[in-house]
Amino acid sequence: VTDARYDEGETAALARFVADSRWDDLPAPVRHEAKRALLNWLGCALGGAADPAIVNALAAIGPYAGVPRASVIGYPLRIDAPNAALVNAMASNILDFDDTHLATVIHPSPPIAPAVLAIAEAEGATGPALLHAFALGVDVACRVGTAAGPEHYAHGWHISGTCGVFGAAAAVGKLLGLDAARMNWAFGLAATQAAGLVESLGSMAKSWNIGAAAKNGLTAALLARTGFTASTRGIEAPRGFAHVLADGTSLGALLDDLGSRWYLLENAYKPYPCGVVVHPVIDACLALRAEPGVTVDTIRRLELRLNALAIERADRPRPRDGLEAKLSLQYCAACAIHDGTVGVAQFDDARVADPLLASLAPKVGMVGDPSVATDAAHVIASLHDGRVFPIDVPHARGSVARPLTDAEIEAKFRALASATPWIDAACVIEAIWQLDRAADGAGFVRLLRRSSQ
Amino acid sequence: VTDARYDEGETAALARFVADSRWDDLPAPVRHEAKRALLNWLGCALGGAADPAIVNALAAIGPYAGVPRASVIGYPLRIDAPNAALVNAMASNILDFDDTHLATVIHPSPPIAPAVLAIAEAEGATGPALLHAFALGVDVACRVGTAAGPEHYAHGWHISGTCGVFGAAAAVGKLLGLDAARMNWAFGLAATQAAGLVESLGSMAKSWNIGAAAKNGLTAALLARTGFTASTRGIEAPRGFAHVLADGTSLGALLDDLGSRWYLLENAYKPYPCGVVVHPVIDACLALRAEPGVTVDTIRRLELRLNALAIERADRPRPRDGLEAKLSLQYCAACAIHDGTVGVAQFDDARVADPLLASLAPKVGMVGDPSVATDAAHVIASLHDGRVFPIDVPHARGSVARPLTDAEIEAKFRALASATPWIDAACVIEAIWQLDRAADGAGFVRLLRRSSQ
Numbered sequence: 001v002t003d004a005r006y007d008e009g010e011t012a013a014l015a016r017f018v019a020d021s022r023w024d025d026l027p028a029p030v031r032h033e034a035k036r037a038l039l040n041w042l043g044c045a046l047g048g049a050a051d052p053a054i055v056n057a058l059a060a061i062g063p064y065a066g067v068p069r070a071s072v073i074g075y076p077l078r079i080d081a082p083n084a085a086l087v088n089a090m091a092s093n094i095l096d097f098d099d100t101h102l103a104t105v106i107h108p109s110p111p112i113a114p115a116v117l118a119i120a121e122a123e124g125a126t127g128p129a130l131l132h133a134f135a136l137g138v139d140v141a142c143r144v145g146t147a148a149g150p151e152h153y154a155h156g157w158h159i160s161g162t163c164g165v166f167g168a169a170a171a172v173g174k175l176l177g178l179d180a181a182r183m184n185w186a187f188g189l190a191a192t193q194a195a196g197l198v199e200s201l202g203s204m205a206k207s208w209n210i211g212a213a214a215k216n217g218l219t220a221a222l223l224a225r226t227g228f229t230a231s232t233r234g235i236e237a238p239r240g241f242a243h244v245l246a247d248g249t250s251l252g253a254l255l256d257d258l259g260s261r262w263y264l265l266e267n268a269y270k271p272y273p274c275g276v277v278v279h280p281v282i283d284a285c286l287a288l289r290a291e292p293g294v295t296v297d298t299i300r301r302l303e304l305r306l307n308a309l310a311i312e313r314a315d316r317p318r319p320r321d322g323l324e325a326k327l328s329l330q331y332c333a334a335c336a337i338h339d340g341t342v343g344v345a346q347f348d349d350a351r352v353a354d355p356l357l358a359s360l361a362p363k364v365g366m367v368g369d370p371s372v373a374t375d376a377a378h379v380i381a382s383l384h385d386g387r388v389f390p391i392d393v394p395h396a397r398g399s400v401a402r403p404l405t406d407a408e409i410e411a412k413f414r415a416l417a418s419a420t421p422w423i424d425a426a427c428v429i430e431a432i433w434q435l436d437r438a439a440d441g442a443g444f445v446r447l448l449r450r451s452s453q
Numbered sequence: 454v455t456d457a458r459y460d461e462g463e464t465a466a467l468a469r470f471v472a473d474s475r476w477d478d479l480p481a482p483v484r485h486e487a488k489r490a491l492l493n494w495l496g497c498a499l500g501g502a503a504d505p506a507i508v509n510a511l512a513a514i515g516p517y518a519g520v521p522r523a524s525v526i527g528y529p530l531r532i533d534a535p536n537a538a539l540v541n542a543m544a545s546n547i548l549d550f551d552d553t554h555l556a557t558v559i560h561p562s563p564p565i566a567p568a569v570l571a572i573a574e575a576e577g578a579t580g581p582a583l584l585h586a587f588a589l590g591v592d593v594a595c596r597v598g599t600a601a602g603p604e605h606y607a608h609g610w611h612i613s614g615t616c617g618v619f620g621a622a623a624a625v626g627k628l629l630g631l632d633a634a635r636m637n638w639a640f641g642l643a644a645t646q647a648a649g650l651v652e653s654l655g656s657m658a659k660s661w662n663i664g665a666a667a668k669n670g671l672t673a674a675l676l677a678r679t680g681f682t683a684s685t686r687g688i689e690a691p692r693g694f695a696h697v698l699a700d701g702t703s704l705g706a707l708l709d710d711l712g713s714r715w716y717l718l719e720n721a722y723k724p725y726p727c728g729v730v731v732h733p734v735i736d737a738c739l740a741l742r743a744e745p746g747v748t749v750d751t752i753r754r755l756e757l758r759l760n761a762l763a764i765e766r767a768d769r770p771r772p773r774d775g776l777e778a779k780l781s782l783q784y785c786a787a788c789a790i791h792d793g794t795v796g797v798a799q800f801d802d803a804r805v806a807d808p809l810l811a812s813l814a815p816k817v818g819m820v821g822d823p824s825v826a827t828d829a830a831h832v833i834a835s836l837h838d839g840r841v842f843p844i845d846v847p848h849a850r851g852s853v854a855r856p857l858t859d860a861e862i863e864a865k866f867r868a869l870a871s872a873t874p875w876i877d878a879a880c881v882i883e884a885i886w887q888l889d890r891a892a893d894g895a896g897f898v899r900l901l902r903r904s905s906q
Binding site: 057059060209219223227234 | 505506509510512513514516517518519520522533534535536575608609610611638641642644645646647648649650651652653655656657658661662665669672675676678679680681682683684686687690691692693694696697
């Protein structure tokens with residue numbers, strides 16, 4: 001290897017890139033994507049704030065929390081920045097509605113955005129500084145995830161946690177102005193506390209993985225700022241991250257196209273808070289509902305032609321609760337046709353028990369077809385009155401080929417914020433779009449509070 | 454497998470054992486060993502408190518610390534319990550003077566004792582409750598380490614961190630009175646945040662592994678108390694700890710002799726703050742020094758016959774700093790002969806530079822002998838005046854065959870506490886020996902403060 005960048009080691013090179021990066025280096029689409037991701041993230045955090053996992057976490061941590069310098073989203077509460085990062089990260093991932101880097105299956109914003117926001121609140125940062133740090137953090141997390149390779153997730157690592165911690169360290173380190181040497185230590189510290197097991201999915205522990213990644217990444221940056229040392233080869237060393245938590249074979253991808261390929265541009269946002277394989281069917285059923293006289297009752301037969309993966313994962317005619325309903329083609333189709341929307345409310349356990357929604361399932365047939373892409377669906381509805389409606393969805397909304405528009409992300413935010421009546425969603429949305437001109441990068445969190453708070 | 458305990462899963466069985474354990478179940482030697490380990494740990498924490506890693510950690514964390522309910526050992530400072538556990542754990546491991554479970558190479562007390570102490574201070578606990586929780590924590594950490602098997606450490610995991618987190622969760626969970634179901638969640642939470650890379654040894658990041666284990670284990674127990682759920686099979690599940698962070702082949706050892714074999718009784722305490730392979734040579738050289746007229750100058754030749762491992766690890770004639778001196782047979786022999794003691798002061802970088810101590814190295818010869826055990830040494834000193842002194846050390850002080858006596862642990866504590874002039878070491882020692890009768894289990898930390906604090 002003769003490339004000079006390898007002489008200093010991969011971890012050091014990545015650290016230097018982050019430390020040296022200037023806001024002007026980010027192409028305009030990357031800057032705009034940072035705002036889109038942040039708006040999407042903020043909605044998810046508001047939507048998840050009341051979940052029992054968050055209530056429990058606040059009950060556990062609250063009595064030990066520190067100087068109130070950072071906001072707990074969705075609560076009239078400020079706590080210390082590391083714990084605010086923890087709780088807000090947990091909340092933003094809990095609905096399974098957050099963003100996804102599809103190639104690695106990393107959810108980038110939940111571990112990174114709350115860390116950078118908490119430090120921006122506590123120590124101050126301009127809007128561009130916050131967006132810049134956040135965009136770099138996402139780039140670093142996805143690069144580490146790519147360098148971990150497919151074996152990493154398959155082996156049992158909850159990749160949003162194990163790689164998110166690097167992103168949080170990069171983002172907070174950038175916000176704190178760490179030089180390349182200290183950024184390098186921050187990455188070594190992130191490497192040594194990278195954690196999270198897939199075994200935790202399905203319990204509240206899943207959320208702790210995300211929260212801990214945010215908090216540990218933030219803490220890594222705070223430690224490195226003081227001169228707290230770590231290995232300078234935390235990712236590539238024989239006993240480093242890529243060899244201990246992965247097989248090391250994909251390590252070369254860590255620095256590929258550094259500064260020219262921005263992973264943030266590969267970020268996807270879900271229009272519906274459920275399994276991504278179900279999304280094209282929901283699109284088709286929402287289109288179906290627009291036809292006159294189509295209801296769950298008037299449908300005689302609903303034929304789905306899908307990629308086999310969707311059927312394998314989500315042929316679930318009788319989901320028992322909201323968690324199972326998120327992977328039920330039959331239930332989600334019924335929600336789309338009956339409710340005309342598939343949002344957070346549709347996955348309340350009580351809503352899942354509605355017999356009217358369950359009545360669609362016996363009418364649903366499905367055929368696996370390898371020629372149909374995972375983001376596509378062909379749906380044919382036959383009504384009792386003899387009419388037949390074929391609907392083709394070549395690409396689901398929110399897929400890479402058909403990304404959510406800004407307006408769709410705004411609508412998603414409004415829906416998620418609607419449970420918090422005092423929030424003026426239009427005002428928050430405008431603040432995010434204006435963030436690259438804001439003197440106070442964290443100022444928008446004040447818009448989430450009641451005026452009296 | 455027909456044993457009923459396996460029907461509930463290994464993690465659940467271990468959790469039930471901890472939840473059901475009563476103080477009366479602990480044999481008297483286990484209770485006494487808990488006091489010995491605690492006294493040894495407290496000295497190490499005091500001795501390490503001024504290290505730059507601790508100063509940096511306090512600078513990083515201090516501004517964000519919470520309600521001051523737990524003491525930072527060696528400082529006139531109280532902070533929130535999770536962060537106190539973090540900092541005290543770091544301090545107690547930093548001198549490489551802490552206890553060791555030799556079979557797993559886990560240092561049990563640093564991640565566990567500070568967690569249980571911090572919660573005892575913050576929420577109250579009797580002396581027996583504290584000792585009981587601590588003893589159970591050590592048992593759990595060493596059991597998980599045994600179940601991880603030798604491949605775990607060899608693969609690159611810093612085992613005191615990855616297994617210490619289970620011990621801290623068990624100890625704090627016991628102190629909080631968790632029932633078996635919540636203890637089981639606490640273990641699932643510990644499993645999903647088990648972390649620490651061997652790559653971090655040699656930098657301050659090593660200390661963060663130990664501190665994070667203490668803090669994360671403590672937090673796992675706090676979370677579980679509120680009903681925060683986790684996998685009930687965190688250790689044995691296919692995507693659980695034993696299969697993701699180890700090869701799973703030693704899992705069966707987790708529950709062997711549960712309640713009859715107490716791992717705390719296998720705990721060893723170092724008499725010298727340096728590599729354990731050097732210890733028998735130090736013993737020999739201290740004996741040699743007692744002979745009339747023996748000095749570094751009067752020695753013509755010093756022949757060491759040792760296990761080859763000791764030579765491979767510690768034949769280091771010219772150590773450049775304190776860290777290297779800890780693995781230098783030549784330097785440690787000179788300290789023993791000249792200073793008559795091998796303590797923390799001998800590993801100051803400035804002390805290592807003393808030419809008089811370095812002058813012994815050219816006179817030292819060493820021969821590897823497979824018939825000599827790793828805890829043994831045969832030393833022959835030939836003096837310029839023609840006298841020859843052969844010294845045999847069949848077992849080093851502090852080895853399993855020749856454990857430190859209570860008086861030796863007391864002396865070690867006094868030496869480590871001597872840098873903190875206002876501490877009445879005799880008073881602290883007496884408080885630890887009386888801990889099984891103390892109403893306030895954490896009361897002894899008040900003896901570490903100046904009277905005005």
